[in-house]
Amino acid sequence: MLSTIIILSIVLFVSLVVNIFLVWYLIGALRRLLLVSENLGDLVSVVSNFREHIRSVYELEAFYGEPVLETLLKHAGALSEVLEEFEEIYALTEEEEDIEQEEEENQGDDEPPRDEEEEADTPEDALKVPKKTVFYSGT
Numbered sequence: 001m002l003s004t005i006i007i008l009s010i011v012l013f014v015s016l017v018v019n020i021f022l023v024w025y026l027i028g029a030l031r032r033l034l035l036v037s038e039n040l041g042d043l044v045s046v047v048s049n050f051r052e053h054i055r056s057v058y059e060l061e062a063f064y065g066e067p068v069l070e071t072l073l074k075h076a077g078a079l080s081e082v083l084e085e086f087e088e089i090y091a092l093t094e095e096e097e098d099i100e101q102e103e104e105e106n107q108g109d110d111e112p113p114r115d116e117e118e119e120a121d122t123p124e125d126a127l128k129v130p131k132k133t134v135f136y137s138g139t
Contacts, residue, residue, distance in 0.1 A: 044090060
C-alpha cells in the first residue's frame with residue numbers, strides 16, 4: 001500500500017511538471033502566433049496599398065498601356081490574392097486593433113482641440129512639424 005502511494009505521488013509530480021512546461025510552451029507559441037498575425041496583417045495592407053498606387057500610376061495618361069507597369073500590377077494583384085489566403089491568421093488581431101482604435105478615438109474626443117499658434121514661442125517653433133508615427137493603410 002505504501003509503495004502504491006509513493007508511485008502515485010511520483011506520477012502526480014511528473015504530471016504537474018509536464019503540465020507546467022506545456023502551459024509555458026503554449027503561452028510562448030501563442031505570443032509568437034499573435035506577432036506573426038500582426039505582421040501578416042500589416043504586410044497585407046502594405047501590399048494592397050502598393051497595388052492601388054501602381055494602379056493609379058498606370059491609369060495616368062503618361063503611363064497608360066505601359067507593359068512593365070501592367071505586369072507589375074498583375075504581380076501585385078497575384079501577391080495580394082496569395083496573402084488573402086492567410087486571412088484566418090491575420091484576422092486574429094484585427095478585432096483587437098479595432099477595439100484599441102475605438103478606445104483611442106473616444107479618449108481623443110474628451111480633449112479640447114489645441115491651437116498650435118498659441119503654443120509657438122518663436123518663429124522657429126511655429127515652423128516645426130510635430131513628428132508622429134503613422135502607418136498609412138488606405139485612401
